[in-house]
Amino acid sequence: GRASDGAKRGRRHARPTRGGLLPRGCGRAAKQMVEERERFAHISKLTTRTGPLANAGNYGTLFEPSLPFEPSEMVLTFLRSHARVLVVGAGGLGCELLKDLALSGFGKIDVIDMDTIDVSNLNRQFLFRKADVGRPKATVAAEFVSRRVQGVEVQAHYCPIQDKDATWYQQFQVIVMGLDSIEARRWLNAMACSLVTFETDASGERKPDLSTVIPLVDGGTEGFSGHVRVIYPCISGCFECTIDLFPPQQAVPLCTIAETPRNAAHCILYAHLVEAPKAFGDEKQDKDDPQYQAWVCQRAQQRAMQFDIAGVTLMHTQGVIKNIIPAIASTNAIVAAACSNEVFKIVTNSAAYLNNNLMYMGGQGVYAPTFEYQRNPSCIACGAGIVLGISPRASLTLLMEAMADDPRLRLKSPSIRIESGALGSSTLYMRGPLESHFRSNLEASISSFVSDGAQLIVTDPAVPSPCIKVVLEFTKADEPM
Ligand SMILES: [Zn+2]
Structure with missing residues (x-):
């Protein structure tokens, strides 16, 4: 009911321009203003009204730690014209993040990515078209969003994250990461931690200077699972504090594959690692070759039958031998939406933000628990040094x-x-x-x-x-x- 009331009110506001009540020449600008007001009507509701969760942010806003959230038209103006957000990665998560942030009122967005568009990206990285294949992801994504959402400026940076220095990263209010590599997360986390300066207080304790803290929002997806994490460098548990959560990939012992296969993947690996070298000798097989994939699949099915194991399909075979975890568009959408929500709350202080990790396990249901990662006092990245x-x-x-x-x-x-x-x-x-x-x-x-x-x-x-x-x-x- 309320949403449709809002839409009706929006239409009523729009009438004067269409009725020609404004002076000639003002039409286009006025129309744009009205369009913008309609587009961000839902954001206005959040920024011009207070609520029970406003001011419940864990550390206050970074700009004015002592200033409480005051509902105001100016909050949206700040989002539209001043707040700067960096999106790291313009892949599956990055496309969603850029769209979500642009439609959440953020007017100045930067995106950094070193990849170019591959034809296999087109099914889920929806800012790209067939004609864009081979072009930089950051550039194409920035062009698309700038064109589609009036008044939003997206700046593209087609380079590795390591090409930018501390001064460059310091210009953003929030950095949101849509990455698929631990190394890149680690590097950005260390960069964000290195930007924090420490002050010695009266008791001699070294404390981070809040004005130098740039929050990180980290999104990640793997198949039907995902996570969102908010990191206040040097204040809350950082990526490096919990680096033990990412053990080096455990290989399945070859003896299990050879003697006691328990699942379809074991059968596929047996065909790929044990049978193929016997069948083809030293000749190295191309994992991308459909003929080879079909051969492995067929051998794996025979072995699976022998051990009464189900589930060997061609798609599963491709996934196992190419070590692919499928990218699911809906997981990206859910995780990116949750990330954008956190960015919005951090910048506006209009509601308490995530403290500090959310797990999404879409394979099992919709239950998405949150819990707090603790700081590691001797962390090399976020410790006092x-x-x-x-x-x-x-x-x-x-x-x-x-x-x-x-x-x-x-x-x-x-x-x-x-x-x-x-x-x-x-x-x-x-x-x-x-x-x-x-x-x-x-x-x-x-x-x-x-x-x-x-x-x-x-x-x-x-x-x-x-x-x-x-x-x-x-x-x-x-x-x-
Ligand atoms: Zn740390």
Whole structure:
């Protein structure tokens, strides 16, 4: 009932332009305004009224932690013109996210993705058409949404996430991830954590400066299952805190496959790994070859019959030998909608946001429990950092030697930059092709770059984490280093 009342009211508002009551020449702009008001009528309801869950956000808004949610027309204006959201990934989740955010009132969206469109994406990545195959996903998705939703500016970045630096990531209010790789999530998580600066309070405890915290919303899907997670870097449990949840992929022991197959996948793997090498010798088989797939399927069916196992189909065979988990369009839609909802709540503070993880298991029903991931106090990404004592007169070379000797670090070839919050970061020393630009820094004393308590961001190929926070504590000048 209420929704249709709203629609009627919207139509009544629209009448003056159609009746020609506005001055000539204003028609187009006025029509656009009315269209926009109609389009965002549902968002207006959330931003111009308060509710029992408003102000229940766990940490307040990031912009003004002390400012409560005040329903106002300005909230929508803020969404339309000022709030900036970064969408990472323009695949199955990314397409949904861009559409959802654009229709939730966000007017300034950036999207970053390094992939191009493949014909196999077209069934679910609905911003792409056949003519777009081969073009960058980010570019095509941005064009589509900008064209389709009036007044929304989507900027595309066709490159790896690692090509952008800290200063670039700092311009966003929220970063929402629609990724399929753990490595990319880990890198972004470490980047977001490295942007947080710490302040020492009266009791001497180091606390994150809220104004430097950029929340992450992480969506993920796998077949009929999915998750949504809200991470406040250095405040709530981060991706690195719970990295143990992603054990390296467990291979099925070959003896199980050979001797005691229990399911269809075991039969398929037997045909693929044991029978095929016998049948074809050293000649390597192409997993994408339909003839080979049919051969494996047929052999697997024979074996399945022998062990009274059901479920060997050609599609299952393709999935197993190519190690594919099917992408389900509806799972993407559900997870992306939940992610966009979190982004909206974080930016507007109009309702409490997720604390901090939601599991969706569509294969078993619609039950979607939430629970809180805890922080790991010794997390290398979101901890307050490793405090390293050093003389201010020591050279950068000596600092790197100290980093190599320290048992907590054991860095072999560190690259070092200074993190200074909103001012961005500057590189002190970098390995690789640009090394010569920074070589002159090596003999300069540390105090010529930074002051006591400075936070350094260190990366090193010897360490699995994308970066490590090191806090310098200057020793007295006359103390031995
Ligand atoms: Zn952490």
